Every structure is written in structure tokens, then in C-alpha cells.
Amino acid sequence: METTLAVARREFRSFFNSPVAYIVIGVFLVVAGWLYFSTVFVAGQASLRAFFSIAPVLFVVFAPAVTMRLVAEERKSGTLELLLSMPLRDWEVVAGKFLAALGMVAVGLLWTLPYPLTVASLTAEGARFDWGPVVMGYLGLLLMASSFLALGLWASAISRNQIVGFIIGLLLCFAFYFIDKFAMVLPESIGELLQYLSVDYHFANIARGVLDTRDLLFYLSLTAVGLALTTRTLGNVRQ
Amino acid sequence: MIRIEGLTKSYGATQALRGVSFEVPRGQVVGFLGPNGAGKSTTMKILAGFVTPTSGTARVNGIDVSVDPVASRWLIGYLPENNPLYEEMMVRDFLDFVAEVRGIPKDRRAERIRNAVDRCGLRAVLGKDIHQLSKGYRQRVGLAQAIVHDPDLLILDEPTTGLDPNQIVEIRGLIKELGQEKTVILSTHILSEVQSTCSRVLIINDGRLVADDAPERLGKGEGGTVTVVLASRTGALLQTEAVRSMLERVAGVTGVETAEGEGSGTLGFRLRYGAEDIRRSLFEAAVRNDLCLLEVKRQHVSLEETFRKLTGGEGVRGPQDEKTPPLAA
Numbered sequence: 116m117e118t119t120l121a122v123a124r125r126e127f128r129s130f131f132n133s134p135v136a137y138i139v140i141g142v143f144l145v146v147a148g149w150l151y152f153s154t155v156f157v158a159g160q161a162s163l164r165a166f167f168s169i170a171p172v173l174f175v176v177f178a179p180a181v182t183m184r185l186v187a188e189e190r191k192s193g194t195l196e197l198l199l200s201m202p203l204r205d206w207e208v209v210a211g212k213f214l215a216a217l218g219m220v221a222v223g224l225l226w227t228l229p230y231p232l233t234v235a236s237l238t239a240e241g242a243r244f245d246w247g248p249v250v251m252g253y254l255g256l257l258l259m260a261s262s263f264l265a266l267g268l269w270a271s272a273i274s275r276n277q278i279v280g281f282i283i284g285l286l287l288c289f290a291f292y293f294i295d296k297f298a299m300v301l302p303e304s305i306g307e308l309l310q311y312l313s314v315d316y317h318f319a320n321i322a323r324g325v326l327d328t329r330d331l332l333f334y335l336s337l338t339a340v341g342l343a344l345t346t347r348t349l350g351n352v353r354q
Numbered sequence: 355m356i357r358i359e360g361l362t363k364s365y366g367a368t369q370a371l372r373g374v375s376f377e378v379p380r381g382q383v384v385g386f387l388g389p390n391g392a393g394k395s396t397t398m399k400i401l402a403g404f405v406t407p408t409s410g411t412a413r414v415n416g417i418d419v420s421v422d423p424v425a426s427r428w429l430i431g432y433l434p435e436n437n438p439l440y441e442e443m444m445v446r447d448f449l450d451f452v453a454e455v456r457g458i459p460k461d462r463r464a465e466r467i468r469n470a471v472d473r474c475g476l477r478a479v480l481g482k483d484i485h486q487l488s489k490g491y492r493q494r495v496g497l498a499q500a501i502v503h504d505p506d507l508l509i510l511d512e513p514t515t516g517l518d519p520n521q522i523v524e525i526r527g528l529i530k531e532l533g534q535e536k537t538v539i540l541s542t543h544i545l546s547e548v549q550s551t552c553s554r555v556l557i558i559n560d561g562r563l564v565a566d567d568a569p570e571r572l573g574k575g576e577g578g579t580v581t582v583v584l585a586s587r588t589g590a591l592l593q594t595e596a597v598r599s600m601l602e603r604v605a606g607v608t609g610v611e612t613a614e615g616e617g618s619g620t621l622g623f624r625l626r627y628g629a630e631d632i633r634r635s636l637f638e639a640a641v642r643n644d645l646c647l648l649e650v651k652r653q654h655v656s657l658e659e660t661f662r663k664l665t666g667g668e669g670v671r672g673p674q675d676e677k678t679p680p681l682a683a
Contacts, residue, residue, distance in 0.1 A: 121454040125440070125447075132442050193438030197499075200404040200434070201455045202427040353406050354365075 118203055122211025126185065127218050139180045140223045146173060151230045161237040163230060167252045167322045171315045174256070174263050175292050179284025181219050182267030185212045186345070187280040190272075195352065205349045209268065209342050216264045217257070224256060248324040255321030258334040259314055263288045265341025272348040288314075291337070355380045355507060355537045356401065361410035362561075363396050370396040372561035373410070378554075380506070383533035385552035385569070386541035389665050393561045394541040395435050398511050401539070402432040414507060428457070431500030435511040437493060441485040445476060445495055448484060449502060456503040466502055474498040474528065490521035497528060508532060510540040514547060526551055545657045555657075559665040572660050577628045581613055583649040584640065585620045592621050597645070601625060604639045606632035620648060 130136045147166060154165045189195040198208060235244040270284035271277070295313035298306035310316045314337070317330040356378040363371040371393045378384055388394045399405040400412050403423040412419045417426040440448055449470065453463045471477055474494040479487060484495060493513065500508055513529060514522045522544075530551050532538060542548060548555050549569045557565035557572075565572060582601075586592050594612065601610050601623055609626035616622070625632065633650060640647050 118455050118457065121451060125443075125451045128447075129440065129442050192441070193434065193436060194440055195438075196399070196404050196434045197432075197438055200399075200402040200427060200430070200432045201452070202424045202457060203455060204424060353404065 118201075119207045119211045119214070122198075122203070122208055123214040123218070126212055126215035130181075130215065130219055133184075135180075135184065136219065139177065140219075140226070143173060143177050143223050144226050147227055147230075151227075155233075155237075161234045163234055163249060163252065166227070166230060167256075170252075170256055171259060171292055171318050174260055175288040176285065177223070178216075178220070178260055178263035178288055179267040179270060179281050181216050182264055182271050182284060183277045183281035184271065185216060185268055186272040186349075187275055187277045190275045190352065191277075199349070199353065206342070206346045208349065209345045213261075213264060213268055213342060213345075216268065217261055220260045220264065221257065224253065245324075248322065251324045251326060252322045254326070255318050255330075258321070258331070259318050262291070262314060262334045262337035262341065265338040265345070266291070267341075269341050269344040269348060272345045272352075355382075355415060356539070357411075357413045357416075358397070358401075359411050361397065361400065361407050361412055363393075363400065363405070363408045369561055371400075371407075371410075374558065374561070374563050375410075376556060376563060376566060378537060378539065380537055381535075382554055383529075383538045383552045384540070385548035385555045386539060386558065387543075387545070387548060387555055387661060388541075388558040392558045392665070394558055395511055397558070398432075398509050398539065398541060399434075402430055402434075402509050403427045404432075404434075428503075429506050431503065431505040431508045433496045433500045433508075433510045433513055436515075437496040439484045439492060439495060439499075442483065444481060444483055445487070446480045448495065449498060452499045453502050458503055466504065469504075470498040470502040473501065473531075489516055490518070490524065493517060493521070493525055494528075497525070497532075501532065506536060508536050508538045508540075510538065512541055512543070514542065514544065522547075545661060549657060557661060557664050564664045565660070569657060572657060577608070577626065578652065578654040580625045580627060580632060580636065581622065581649070581651045581653070582625065582636065582647060583616050583620050583622050585646045585648055587644045587646045589619075590644075592619070592645075594621060597621055597643075598623070600639065600643055601636075604632060605635045606630045607636075616648060 147170070150169050151163070151166045154160050154162055186195070189198060199205070231246075231249045235246075238244040266287040267280075267284035270287060271280035273283060274280050291312065291314045295306075295310040295316050298309045301309070311333070314334075317333050320327060320330045356376075358377070359375050361371050361374045362369070370391075374393065374397060386394045386397070396405065400407045401414065401419060403419050403426055406420050414426045414429050417429070419426045440451075443451070449467050450463070453467055458466050471480065474497050476491070476494055476498055479491055484492065487495065497510075497513070500510070510529065514525050517525060526547060529538060529540065533551065540551070552569055555565065555567060555569045555572055556563060584592070584597060598610055598612070601607060604625075606627050607625050608628050611624045611626075613622035613624045625636070631652075633652065636650070637647060
């Protein structure tokens with residue numbers, strides 16, 4: 116456990132030592148901010164709905180950008196050899212890197228907290244701002260992020276090239292986002308299955324303010340699958 | 355300390371190791387020699403627990419590295435080939451990280467790091483980023499990283515590659531010092547390094563062990579050369595051909611080449627010999643022919659020659675060499 120955290124800490128620090136971190140988080144905040152402020156100032160509504168409805172798409176791009184270098188860079192520079200000859204189990208390495216990535220996303224999300232705070236302060240006299248959906252929305256974002264990050268981490272482990280890692284991660288995340296978008300034209304049974312596999316569908320459930328175990332289970336299992344695949348791929352690097 | 359039995363490793367279609375077995379007792383400093391792509395690095399990677407062998411076993415202190423890799427890695431300090439380091443980290447943070455991942459308890463960490471820093475002479479660069487360091491310092495960081503947890507076994511893959519002669523001497527001194535208390539396996543291209551630091555040499559070629567001996571004993575009994583400078587005792591002019599044919603008749607000589615003399619009136623020759631010493635018979639022959647030996651210098655077959663002989667001349671062989679990065683010798 117301690118060693119996992121050591122890996123995570125190192126990764127987290129080195130992420131913020133590189134310009135990539137600031138670019139990725141900066142772009143995320145610009146887009147999220149534009150979505151939010153356009154509803155406030157253009158539509159004249161103090162609402163987070165637009166932000167939460169578009170956040171999944173943002174994360175499709177944002178998550179693989181965060182994870183792309185995590186394994187690929189170490190494979191390329193050779194430090195993976197150093198890391199994998201330390202007294203660590205492969206899953207500890209994977210877990211450490213995953214936690215670091217989740218931390219980075221959390222830092223990005225932290226900077227969006229002023230949005231709900233301003234909305235809360237703009238609430239009309241006498242009315243009460245409902246924090247439930249906001250808290251759930253953020254929880255949902257973190258859950259969704261963790262499943263995307265796990266997939267992105269695997270993508271990063273597949274190749275020595277960060278760009279390849281990014282593109283594969285993007286495609287994977289996009290597939291899980293897009294999978295239910297044409298469900299209405301399909302027979303109901305297949306449509307439901309696709310809906311169940313959709314990251315977006317479960318997020319919408321949570322963002323409504325209801326935390327169902329089914330949604331929770333979906334994200335946790337997708338995360339577990341991604342991490343297990345990454346561990347397996349690291350095992351193959353040793354072959 | 356180390357027991358390797360029938361180790362094989364194949365990467366896809368290429369066979370990097372074809373059954374290597376050897377044992378290393380505690381406290382020995384072993385030099386691993388071989389041309390590029392012979393399987394040195396692969397053997398070290400398996401021992402260090404980075405790569406899993408295709409078949410065979412490698413044990414460190416009785417622990418099989420593929421059965422309980424985490425336990426065996428505790429005992430090992432490993433400096434990989436080309437010394438990969440986290441370039442963006444400060445030396446201090448990097449060593450901190452390694453010490454933590456190596457599981458050194460918090461209260462002893464600072465002391466262990468200080469110890470490694472002092473031994474490797476890193477005090478002056480603790481606050482620098484690793485990418486700012488010179489190659490010599492980088493190598494020391496690599497060594498500090500390998501000894502921070504005070505392992506019993508050090509595996510150093512080409513620890514002096516790419517360093518300038520001063521740095522080589524420094525690093526070699528450090529390895530020698532470490533070798534007094536630890537078991538060390540180091541691979542190298544520089545044969546004199548083996549002679550100066552190792553008590554045992556393993557030569558590996560094409561995935562097989564081809565020699566295993568003390569460096570000074572390798573090549574013994576295989577003859578060598580004697581260089582002689584001759585002058586006439588009577589002051590008569592020497593005929594090169596006549597002297598040469600005389601030398602060829604000396605018992606034990608297997609070949610004669612002309613070499614540099616020492617100015618007018620002298621002749622130089624290089625004589626090859628087999629297993630037996632020819633100096634005595636050479637002296638007697640010189641006396642019989644009224645010749646005076648101004649110089650007799652014997653040289654055993656050098657480690658270089660033994661190496662070239664055992665590893666098939668030019669060295670690189672097999673399809674593996676494309677994968678090996680070019681190395682500055």
C-alpha cells in the first residue's frame with residue numbers, strides 16, 4: 116500500500132513538473148468554463164446542466180490526455196525496467212499510476228468548483244440551492260473519469276509511443292461514450308444492452324441525483340477491467 | 355548467492371539464451387563478458403527480476419526469481435544498461451522515491467540515503483535535476499539508486515559505458531569498494547576492466563557460457579609471443595634470413611615474424627610459442643650461434659585474444675544484434 120502511494124506520488128509530481136499537465140488542465144477549464152458561462156451570460160440561466168451534460172464528452176478527450184504518458188513514456192525512456200525491477204507487484208505499479216491520474220483529474224475538477232458556488236450565490240432570495248445533484252454530479256464525474264482513466268492507462272501500456280497511446284485511449288473512451296447513441300434505431304433488447312454499456316447513460320443517472328448500485332457497479336467494473344488489462348500488458352512487457 | 359540452472363530465453367523467434375548454468379558464491383565479483391547480443395543483458399535482466407525466463411531457474415539466496423520475484427528483488431540492487439533515470443526528478447527526490455519503493459522504513463530512510471549519497475559522492479548535486487547532470491554523475495546516481503537499500507547482490511549492466519577515462523577510474527574504484535562486502539555481477543566490453551575489478555570471468559557467446567575462470571588464468575597454457583632483439587657477439591653483419599631460419603629451429607617455436615630492432619647491427623623478431631616456455635632453449639641457441647640477446651620479452655595470450663577466440667573473431671553473431679543499441683566501447 117505504501118509503495119503504491121509512493122509510485123502515485125512520484126507520478127503526480129512529475130505530471131505537474133511537465134507543461135503537459137498545465138496545457139491539458141488549462142484546455143479542460145477553458146472549455147468547461149465556456150460551457151458554463153455561456154449558459155449564465157448568453158442564456159441567462161444560472162445552471163450547471165450544460166456543464167454536466169457535456170462533461171462526458173470532455174472527459175473522452177481529457178482522460179486519455181492525462182494517461183497517455185503514464186506507461187508509454189517509461190517504456191520509451193527505459194525507466195520501466197528500473198520500476199519493474201523494484202520489489203513491487205505489477206498491480207501495485209498499475210494502481211499507483213491510476214491513483215496519480217485520478218488525482219490529476221481531481222485537481223482539474225477542483226478548479227470548476229467556483230461554478231456551483233456562483234450558481235448557489237445567484238439563487239433567488241428565499242429559494243434554496245439544491246446541492247444534491249451537484250455533489251452527485253461530481254461523484255459521477257470522478258467515477259466516469261476512473262473508468263476512462265483505466266482504459267487510457269491500458270492504451271498507454273500497449274505502445275511505446277504516447278501519441279499512439281492517446282489515440283487508442285481516445286477511441287476506447289469514445290466507443291464507451293458513443294455506444295448507446297444509436298440505440299433507438301435498434302431492437303429494444305440490444306438497445307438496452309448497449310445502453311447498459313454506455314458510460315454516458317450511467318452518468319446521466321447519477322447526475323440526476325440518484326446513486327444506484329447498478330451505475331456504481333458499472334463504473335467500478337469497467338475500471339477494474341481496464342486496470343486488469345494494464346497489469347496483464349505489463350506482464351507481457353516482461354516476456 | 356546465485357544459482358542459475360539451464361536458463362533459456364527466447365524473444366519471439368530469436369533465442370537469446372540457450373541454456374546457461376552457473377553459480378556465484380557470496381562475496382565474489384564476477385565479470386560478464388561477451389559480444390553484443392550474446393545474452394549478457396538478458397541474463398542480468400532475468401536475475402534482476404525484470405524479464406521472465408522461458409525455461410530454467412535463477413535463484414538468488416535460494417529464492418527463485420520467477421516464483422517469488424518481489425522477495426528476490428529485495429536482495430538485489432540493479433543498474434540497468436544505459437542507466438535509465440527519471441530525468442525530470444531532483445536527485446534527492448529520486449533517491450527518496452527509490453528508498454520508499456524499496457521499502458526502507460521511514461525512520462531509517464534518511465540515514466540510508468545519506469550513506470548512499472556519501473559513498474557515491476553525490477552531495478554536491480542533490481538539489482539538481484537529473485537531466486542537468488554529466489554522464490559521470492548520472493552513473494553515480496544509478497549506482498546510488500542500486501545500493502540505497504544495502505542489497506547483498508549488485509547487478510551492474512555495463513556500468514562504465516560512455517564515460518571518459520577519469521570517470522571510468524572513479525566508477526571502477528567505487529565498484530571495487532562495493533565488491534569488498536557485496537556480491538557483484540558486472541557486464542562490460544572493456545577487458546582490462548575485468549582484469550582490474552573481477553575475481554572471476556564468465557564469457558558468454560551466442561546464448562551459451564563458453565568460459566568460466568579467473569581472469570589471470572584465462573588463456574594460460576595457450577602460449578603467447580616472445581619478442582627478442584639480437585646482436586652479433588663478434589660484430590659480424592647479421593643476415594636476417596639466416597637468423598630467422600636459426601630461430602625457427604629453436605625447440606618450441608611455432609612461428610617467426612620480423613619486428614623492430616634497436617638500430618643498426620641489431621635485429622628484432624617476434625616468436626610465437628605453444629604451451630612450453632622457449633626462453634631457455636632460445637638462449638642456448640643464441641650462444642651456439644654467437645648471438646647476443648639484447649632483449650627478451652614474453653607475453654601470454656591476452657584476455658582480448660582469448661575473448662576473440664572464444665566468441666568467434668569479430669564478435670557479433672546471430673540475428674540478435676539488430677536489437678542491441680550501439681554502445682561506445
